[in-house]
Amino acid sequence: MEKHYVLLYYCYSKIEDPETFREEHHKLCLDLNLRGRIIVASEGLNGTVSGTQEACEKYMSAVTSDPRFAHTEFKVDINDQPAFEKMHVRVKPEIVHSSLKEIDPTKKTGGYVEPAEFRKILKEESEDTIILDVRSNYEHMIGKFKNAITLDIDNFRDFPEKIEELKKFKDKKIVTYCTGGIKCEKASAYLLEQGFENVHQLHGGIIKYGLEAEGEDFEGKCYVFDNRIVKDVNQVNPTIVSRCYVTNEPCDRMVNCANPHCNKHIPMSEKGAEIYKGCCSEECMNNPDRREYDGTGFYQKKMNGYNPYKGLKRKATKQD
Template identity: 30%
Template sequence: MQSANQYVNISAYKFITFDDTVEKRPEFLARCQELNLKGTILLSPEGINLFLAGLRHEIDAFLAWLRSDARFADLEPKESFSDRQPFTRMLVKLKREIITMKHPLIQPEKGRAPAVDAKTLKRWLDQGHDDQGKPVVMVDTRNDFEVDVGTFDQTVDYRIEKFSEFPDVIEKHREEFAGKTVVTFCTGGIRCEKAAIYMQNVGYDSVYQLEGGILKYFEEVGGAHYHGDCFVFDYRTALNPKLEPTATVQCFACRAVVTPREQLSPYYIPAFSCPHCKKAMREDTGIPRSQEAA
């Protein structure tokens, strides 16, 4: 049960025609500041994407305000909790896309790919096939460093470094998924939604997106068929299947994810370096290149 002093962390997105983002940006920023919220909101002609944290009454007040706009009346965020504010500032940004794919013809608001909910997916994975008897293949649409923190068992991971690489990679491997049901997934649902639509467009005939992503899966069924944790873009770095922060951290110098075991390395100096920095160190100074003077 949430305590009175715990922060509520929410993430949500919606693909919708949003042609007044310039006018709305100051309204969003002012409302969040009034409510002492921190985090990031992305406004784009294709919709909204947000990551916010605040006390329960502050978050509820913001959601009531947001839902007063008919375009966002049905927006349902995913929630987790923390003992301190996970963000350091409040940002409202204008973007061309709420998640960059560089394929403008992918327009989720005009028709989503089929979605599978967490409980159904768990049942499919338990039995080893979907309801039509097809083998189920999980495809991770996240960046490689996120996958390294945790992912579904036996998932397909193409080690992409940015989401805009996904379309070319998945199109090249289409024949490998013949006769199988593909489930795309990501942290909260936004990337796998675009990915599933693209896959349909290039000829995949049985593809689903995981509704709500990994975080909703954790919330509804826990960590079944998943190993490791889930990377998140705030100070918590990673959440376990109970949606609790873990001991995993992110290096301030190189931005790599540093596991508890890696934190035992002599190369791990908080706010300065980590084992992943070693390859980037100059042998004569031992200073990470990312911290060298320009």
């Protein structure tokens, strides 16, 4: 069976006409038969795409051949199954949703810490260094770096609200991290703007650390934004840090509550799922709109004759 490549990347670079660029980029992805999710904004690109090795190599070459994105760094993973079922390329105000639109990471951001150096920092466990997770609750709940400081936030846009509680670390060296690095570009810049002086960021995030430093001392699994939901990154000393929402047993399997009105995203073991038929509680199980639990807890919308050309202004031709 042919393996599927998964590319995770971002690039902060000015795009003068995001709508036109989106059209052209969407067409490129369809020509290569890629699937994934790409966000286009005036500040740059952010995407995860999946396809054959040949298609992904052509895509990376096409992106980096554009001078605006020549410095794009791709994190390349290999998976047995496609990581997406559809191809979406959308224009949005930002390439990562935040409340920090005024920050331009090309002008100001925290200094990069490469995976090998970060690995040493984790080993040192210095009281003068703070490892700061800037991801949301559901992400760090399933996995985080050893001794990392986590924030009680439901969305990255809530990060600025945590500055007051972070001020006690102003005299420390702060190293931020996230999944692939994109959130840290703005989070570290915001910390600098708020008067923090010794601010750095893990270059390429958890994913690059897993690829280049074997993921050592990352506890649990890494939450990813594709059909895999969670991903193993630690090849040295893996652990399970999350617990089943229903049974409280160790569990790193993420599901959505089968009650669509709840849809809570939580760790749930197969045993826990049996108790409430894929729901998080008896109340949700008894909801008349409860979805039929299929063993996965992943309720993706059905394809229903998915047309990959939907959203393109140009009509597809036979040559397309």
